[in-house]
Amino acid sequence: MAFETIKIPSASVGNQAHIHLHRFGPEGVKGVKKVYIQAGLHADEHPGLLVAQHLLRHLEQLDQQNALKAEIVLVPFANPVGLRQKNFGHLVGRCDWHTGQNFNRHMAIDPQQVEASLAPSFGIDAIENDRLMRLGLKHLVAQRHDDFEINSLHKILLSQSIDAHYVFDLHCDDVALPHVFYGLHQQEMGQTLAQCLGFTICLEEDVTGTVAFDGTHTQPWVNMQNHPTKPVFSTPCFAATLELRGRSDVDPKLAEQDCLGILDFLTHEHLIERIPSPKKPIALKPCRVDQVRMVKATASGIITYRSKLGETLKAGEAIADLVLVDHPKAKSIPILAPCNGYLFSQTGQFFITKGDTVAMLSTQEQHIQAGTQLAF
Ligand SMILES: [Zn+2]
Helix, strand or coil, rough: EEEEEEEEEECCCCEEEEEEEEECCCCCCCCCEEEEEEEEECCCCHHHHHHHHHHHHHHHHHHHHHEECCEEEEEEEHHHHHEEEEEEEECCCEEECCCECCCCCCCCCHHHHHHHHHHHCCCCCCCHHHHHHHHHHHHHHHHHCCHHHHHHHHHHHHHHHCCCEEEEEEEEECCCCEEEEHHHHHHHHHHHHHHCCCCCEEEEEECCCCCHHHHHHHHHHHHHHHCCCCCCCCCCCEEEEEEECCCCCCHHHHHHHHHHHHHHHHCCCEEECCCCCCCCCCCCCCHHHHEEEEEECCCEEEECCCCCCEEEEEECCCCEECCCCCCCCCEEEEEEEEEEEEEEEEECCCCCCCCCCCEECCCCCCCCCHHHHCCC
C-alpha cells in the first residue's frame, strides 16, 4: 500500500496542481497484472469521485487481508486542473479553460509512431511481445511534449496507466441510466463487466478512430493486431468508461453498489481473492456506439419530458415538449423519436438551444460514422 502525490507542471507561476495516487497489492512483480482506476477526468462529473472513495476503503482492507493478486492503482481525482475551474459558483470541468480542449480527448498515442517504433521489435513470443508493447508505449508517453497544463495532466495520467492490463475511467452523463463503453473487439469481457456492475446498456466502440481515455489504451493493441506483420499478444489492455448514471446521482448506496460491481469484475478476472456479491444475470442491451441516435432540438425553448428513461420508443413517438418562449402566442412543439430506440439519456438543462442534444436512444441502426465519439 502506498500513497503518492505527483506534481503537474505549472501552467503559470505560483500555481501548482497535483494528483494523488494510491497503490495496492504487489507492485512491479513479474507476471502480476496491473489495474488502473481513475475518477473525474471530466471534473464536473462527481459520482465517480465518491465511488473512488468507496474503492479506497475496500482496497485498503483487501490489501491488509493479502487478497489482492494484482497491482491496483487508484487516482481518486484525475483532474485537479478542471476542479479549480469554478466560474461564479459553477464548476466548468469538461473542457480546459486555457485551450478549450475536452479533457477526455486528444491524448491518443500517434498510431504511426507506435507502428514505426514498435512493429519491428515483435517476435513470436506473445508474452514477450506484451512486455515490449507496454515498455514501448510507456516510452512514447515519456517522450510527449506538454506545452499546456492539459497536456501535462494527460502525460502524467498516461504514464501511470498506459502499461495497465485493465483500465477503468469513471464518468457520468447528464441525466441517464448507467452504461458502459468498451471496445467492440472486447465484447465478451465488456459484457462480463456490465453483468458485474448490473448495467444493462453496453456501448461498444470501434477504437480505431477518435478515442477517449479508454480507447487511448486499447487502440495501439488493435492497430498492431491489424498490422500486416500480425504480431501475437497474450494479454492486451482491456479498457472501459463507466458512465455512473447522471450528474446528480451522487449517493453513498449507489457508490457502494458500483464499487462492489468493479471489485466483482476484478474478482471474476482472478485479480482479487474474495467472495463476489450475489447477483442474478441481467438482460444486456448491447449496441455499437455508431448505433446511438442523438436526438437534437430543432428550436430553442423550455423542455419538459413525456418519456422516461428506460422506455422503448417507436419512431414518431413524443419524447418531450419544447415550449417556444419567443413565439407570439403560447405554443409548444413535440420532440419526436426519429427512429425506434431505447431511451437511456436526457439533458439536465431546462432551457434548450437549437441543436442541443436532448436525448440518446440505443438503436439497431447505424447513425454516425464508426469510430467517432458521441459528444464533442
Ligand atoms: Zn465524462
